[in-house]
Amino acid sequence: MTSFGSVLKQMTVKRIKLMNQIILVQISVIIGSCLYDFFKGNMGSNDKTLANVTAIEMGSLIALGIVSIVYLISFMNLEVNSNRFRLIPISDIKLYMGSFLSTVFGFMYICLIDLIILGSSVLIIADKKMISRMFSDIHFNEIIMMLLALFLIFSIFIFGMIMCNTINILGSVITSFIPGGKQKIVKWIVYAIAIFLIYKVSSYVDIAGWLPGVDWTGDINDLSYSIMQVIIEIIIFVVINMNLLRFVETSK
Amino acid sequence: MSNLLEIKNLSYRINQKLILREINLEVQAGHFIALAGENGIGKTTLLRLIASVAKNYRGEITIDGKTKPEEKKTMVSFSDQLEGFSKRTKIRDIEKFYSQVYPDFSEEKFDEIAAFLDVDCNNNLSSLSKGMKERLVIALTLSRQVALYLLDEPFSGIDVMSRDKIIKGLLTWVDENSTVIVSSHHLSEIENVVDEIIIMKDYGIYEHVKTDDIRNEQGKSIEEYFENIYWEDK
Numbered sequence: 327m328t329s330f331g332s333v334l335k336q337m338t339v340k341r342i343k344l345m346n347q348i349i350l351v352q353i354s355v356i357i358g359s360c361l362y363d364f365f366k367g368n369m370g371s372n373d374k375t376l377a378n379v380t381a382i383e384m385g386s387l388i389a390l391g392i393v394s395i396v397y398l399i400s401f402m403n404l405e406v407n408s409n410r411f412r413l414i415p416i417s418d419i420k421l422y423m424g425s426f427l428s429t430v431f432g433f434m435y436i437c438l439i440d441l442i443i444l445g446s447s448v449l450i451i452a453d454k455k456m457i458s459r460m461f462s463d464i465h466f467n468e469i470i471m472m473l474l475a476l477f478l479i480f481s482i483f484i485f486g487m488i489m490c491n492t493i494n495i496l497g498s499v500i501t502s503f504i505p506g507g508k509q510k511i512v513k514w515i516v517y518a519i520a521i522f523l524i525y526k527v528s529s530y531v532d533i534a535g536w537l538p539g540v541d542w543t544g545d546i547n548d549l550s551y552s553i554m555q556v557i558i559e560i561i562i563f564v565v566i567n568m569n570l571l572r573f574v575e576t577s578k
Numbered sequence: 579m580s581n582l583l584e585i586k587n588l589s590y591r592i593n594q595k596l597i598l599r600e601i602n603l604e605v606q607a608g609h610f611i612a613l614a615g616e617n618g619i620g621k622t623t624l625l626r627l628i629a630s631v632a633k634n635y636r637g638e639i640t641i642d643g644k645t646k647p648e649e650k651k652t653m654v655s656f657s658d659q660l661e662g663f664s665k666r667t668k669i670r671d672i673e674k675f676y677s678q679v680y681p682d683f684s685e686e687k688f689d690e691i692a693a694f695l696d697v698d699c700n701n702n703l704s705s706l707s708k709g710m711k712e713r714l715v716i717a718l719t720l721s722r723q724v725a726l727y728l729l730d731e732p733f734s735g736i737d738v739m740s741r742d743k744i745i746k747g748l749l750t751w752v753d754e755n756s757t758v759i760v761s762s763h764h765l766s767e768i769e770n771v772v773d774e775i776i777i778m779k780d781y782g783i784y785e786h787v788k789t790d791d792i793r794n795e796q797g798k799s800i801e802e803y804f805e806n807i808y809w810e811d812k
Contacts, residue, residue, distance in 0.1 A: 327652055328679050336678055410662025412631050414679045415651035502634065507593045572647075575592075576631040577661065 328416045333424040341401060341432030348394050349439050355386045356443070376451045383447060387440050394436050395483060398429050399490045406495055409576045418571040425491075426564050430484055437480060467546065474549040481556040488563045489524060496520040499573045524563070531559050580643075582607040582725055582757055583628065588637035590620075590627060597623050599781040601637070607725060608754055610771055612789075613761040614804050615778030621761040624778070625728045628759075629656035642725060652682075655722040657715050657729045665704035669714060673699065680722055687751070688721035694747055695740075708735035716744060720751045727752060729760040733767070745771055765801040775800050777807055 359382040405411045405425045414421065500516045501507035507516070533554050534542060542551045583605040590598040597620045605611065615621050626632035628639060630647035641650045663672060669692075676683045692699055695713040697706075706714060712735050719727060733741045745768055752758055759776075762768055769789065777785045784807060792803045 327648060328681060332678055336675065404662055408662030409631055409656070409658040410660070410675075413629065413651060413656060413658055415648050417646075417648045502592060503594070505594045573633055575626075575633050 328414050330416065330420045330424060333411075333414060333416055333421060334428060337401075337405065337424050337428035338431050341398065341428050342435055344397055344401075345394060345432055345436040345439070348390050348397075349436065349443075352386045352390045352440075353443070355390075356382055359386075376448065379447050379451060380444070383440075383444055387444075391436070391440075394433070395487060398432055399487050401425075402429055402487065402491045403494045406491070406571060406574055407498065407577050412576045419568045422564070422568045422571050426488070426567075429487060433480070433484060433487075471545055471549060474546065474553065478549055478553050478556065481553055481560065485556050485560050485563075488560055488567070492524055492563050492567055493517055493520045495567050495570050495574055496523065498575070499570055502573075502575060527562065527566075528559055531555060531562065533558065581605060581640075582642055584638070584640045585628075586638040586640075588627065588635055588639060590623060590632070590635040592623075592634075596781055598627075598635075601782050603776070603783055603786060605726075605757055605759070605774075607757055609757045609774055610748075610752075611757065611759045611774040611776060612765060612768055612772040612800065613759055613776045613778070614763075614765055614800075615761075616808060619778045620781065621778060622730050625656065625730050625759070625761060628726075629654050629728055631656070653725045655719050655724045655727050657719045657732055659715060660703065660711065660718075663703060666702055668702045669697070669699045669706075672703075672714075672718070676718055676721070682723040684721050684723060688717055691717040691720055691747070691751055695744065709737065709740070712736055713740070713744070720748075723753070725756055727756060727758040729758065729762075731761055731763070733762055733764055738767075741767055765804055766799060769800050772800070775804070777804055779807065 356379075360379055363378050363382075402425050405421065411421060411425075416424075497513065497517045497520050500520065501513055504512065504516070506512050533551060534540075542548060581604045583603065585601055585603040588598060588601040588603075589596075601624070613621050613624070623632060627635055628641070628650075630639075630650050638645065639650070641653045644650050644653065660672070673685060673688055676688075677685050689699070692714070695717055697710060697713050697717060703711070712732060716729070716732050719729060719732075733744065736744065741764065748758065748760075749771055760768065760772070765775075772789055774786065774788055775792070776783055777787075789800050792798055792800055796803060798806070
């Protein structure tokens with residue numbers, strides 16, 4: 327039987343290769359835009375340059391971030407629907423765990439690289455006075471909140487990708503059973519039903535209700551609560567997907 | 579001798595449409611079997627069920643006593659049409675993928691079969707014609723060392739001279755203890771290599787018979803025998 331490690335490695339390497347291509351495009355866009363701004367005379371003082379470069383980086387990050395998410399979702403769906411992966415002699419549960427973990431690693435990789443790009447430009451462009459100004463008023467609590475907020479955003483994107491996968495899986499399972507399931511209109515109705523079912527399951531997750539003795543007030547606790555909520559929902563839907571996979575056929 | 583493949587009371591529907599009904603089949607190791615039937619009769623579906631990529635069936639499919647899909651997949655090599663690979667994928671990358679995910683895949687054997695079939699492994703998928711892609715699929719499928727090979731219409735798009743070459747090659751590439759089930763409309767061409775034929779008709783298996791029995795007792799070729807079965811109703 328194929329080892330989980332081999333499958334995870336294959337899936338992760340595929341995603342990292344794609345992320346590297348996206349990062350290359352992103353760096354090219356950043357350099358190109360900065361050069362354009364420089365020759366147009368839009369770069370002046372360090373403050374202005376840093377603001378322009380950061381704006382360019384954030385813009386490219388958002389645009390190519392969306393591209394990377396779309397690709398990660400399509401990879402997950404391909405791994406569920408194609409013979410390429412479903413013929414591999416490994417259990418559906420391990421196959422899905424490989425798909426899920428490699429998606430998390432791939433997304434984590436591009437997020438880290440983007441943070442490095444953003445941080446590097448600050449260090450290169452900003453002078454010591456600017457850097458000292460940026461960090462002088464930051465307290466430890468604010469650093470913790472910033473890290474938690476970043477982790478929350480990361481988790482929400484992972485949750486979004488798992489949701490798209492659940493819609494695909496649930497849609498595939500339902501459409502294979504109902505007459506006329508191959509027709510487009512039937513598929514769209516089934517996807518709408520799948521979205522509704524997912525919403526209903528999500529609405530049952532209520533950390534505050536399950537742990538009534540815990541005090542969730544305060545900014546850090548509030549963020550922690552949101553993170554726990556998202557992570558529990560990710561776990562629930564990963565388990566649902568793993569168990570539904572045995573009913574999903576590959577496309578011919 | 580115990581059966582390599584056992585199918586009991588297999589029924590399958592998709593979108594509530596009946597495809598297969600109450601199929602029973604026993605196949606032993608070391609045989610070359612043709613799977614024949616008219617278009618749309620369920621040959622590909624039957625192969626997909628055996629390969630565990632079609633699901634939601636009733637009945638039982640056992641390969642060498644194993645019933646779990648992941649265990650059955652270790653014993654089966656199914657001619658996947660490479661749908662999960664993008665057109666820009668290089669053939670060497672496909673070979674590398676297979677060698678990494680299938681412990682029983684032999685790169686040496688793949689290189690040997692690909693060279694025999696004139697597949698240029700330095701190309702990517704988009705540069706292959708339909709016939710060349712089929713040859714690549716055959717090379718990938720037969721490069722695994724398994725007990726059961728399932729070839730789904732492997733000769734479609736391949737010219738008659740190459741078909742002859744491939745059919746002769748099949749006997750040398752497959753271990754004598756392995757079984758090959760090949761679905762094909764070119765029965766006259768594979769007649770000399772197959773020793774059994776499974777004929778599908780009316781949602782099920784109409785007949786599973788040795789080709790020697792057809793030739794000796796009926797005095798017919800397997801193609802004539804197959805055509806007679808379908809002409810009975812017409």
